[in-house]
Amino acid sequence: MSESIGEARRALAAQFRGAGLDSPELDARILIGHALGMDHTALAAAATQPLAASVTASIAGLAARRLAGEPVARIVGAKEFWGLSFIVTPAVLVPRPETETVVELALALIDRQGKRTRALRIADLGTGSGAILLALLSELPDASGIGTDIDLQALAVARRNAETLGLAARVGFLRGDYGSALQGPFDLIVSNPPYVARRDIEGLAPEVRDHDPPHALDGGTDGLAAYRAIASDAPRLLGPGGRLVVEIGAGQERHVERTLIQGGLAIDAVRHDLLGLARAIAATRPAA
Numbered sequence: 001m002s003e004s005i006g007e008a009r010r011a012l013a014a015q016f017r018g019a020g021l022d023s024p025e026l027d028a029r030i031l032i033g034h035a036l037g038m039d040h041t042a043l044a045a046a047a048t049q050p051l052a053a054s055v056t057a058s059i060a061g062l063a064a065r066r067l068a069g070e071p072v073a074r075i076v077g078a079k080e081f082w083g084l085s086f087i088v089t090p091a092v093l094v095p096r097p098e099t100e101t102v103v104e105l106a107l108a109l110i111d112r113q114g115k116r117t118r119a120l121r122i123a124d125l126g127t128g129s130g131a132i133l134l135a136l137l138s139e140l141p142d143a144s145g146i147g148t149d150i151d152l153q154a155l156a157v158a159r160r161n162a163e164t165l166g167l168a169a170r171v172g173f174l175r176g177d178y179g180s181a182l183q184g185p186f187d188l189i190v191s192n193p194p195y196v197a198r199r200d201i202e203g204l205a206p207e208v209r210d211h212d213p214p215h216a217l218d219g220g221t222d223g224l225a226a227y228r229a230i231a232s233d234a235p236r237l238l239g240p241g242g243r244l245v246v247e248i249g250a251g252q253e254r255h256v257e258r259t260l261i262q263g264g265l266a267i268d269a270v271r272h273d274l275l276g277l278a279r280a281i282a283a284t285r286p287a288a
């Protein structure tokens, strides 16, 4: 008798657990769901159904890629962020859960200033898949945004995500060096720039080092190159009361704060991620 979908999922999770993967159950569920074209709910409902031999073969192929160290999001070409499904290709960073801290802090600051239905103007510098900007637009019904990136292929992915999520009418994507080609005023500027010091890239986990695009990681010799560029653009681009919210790497809080202050900004707030690490910093133009 052929194996059921539920049995296959449990067996694959056990295989992943034995190989020491971090999230064996979740990985098994996503890969089997992908092979069957089923979401989580459909997969659970179909647990007792038999698995066709052709699907068993394609699951084995997906499992081999996972066991060789390829991240699940790369295998299936999609990643959930802020409860939304994003297309990911080799041109973009896989959106990370900790980046939701940037979205949370930006929304908290917007809420502090008024209603979410304001016609806010948002810029996302180094937009990649568009994750931060599109998550914000999903929460702010009358806001519009522009995302920049140096990589044309990344911008094409961001555009596809905007279309798939039904947000394309409120967003534009532009090739450019952070904010240098933009004109303000913006109510909000967000960025999760490359922030890994170049000498540290070699020591990153293989899932990151070998699969995320190098220009999404490389923050220059000290990891702060992008913050310097963003800090020099932000005072020109922020409107009155506008905020810059940036993601930072572990241990970068003091360095990034100093960089933003040197660029002419005042630090407004810091938010920690679920591990308790300072992960997002908000800054504003100081009052004249």
Ligand SMILES: C[S@@+](CC[C@H](N)C(=O)[O-])C[C@H]1O[C@@H](n2cnc3c(N)ncnc32)[C@H](O)[C@@H]1O
Pocket: 092, 093, 094, 095, 096, 099, 125, 126, 127, 128, 129, 130, 131, 132, 148, 149, 150, 151, 154, 176, 177, 178, 191, 192, 193, 194, 195, 215, 216, 217
């Ligand atoms: C860490 S990734 C973040 C992607 C996305 N915002 C996210 O949070 O998932 C940084 C992004 O910055 C882009 N980038 C690198 N250098 C840049 C530059 N000089 N100007 C604009 N974007 C740049 C990369 O191509 C990459 O998409």
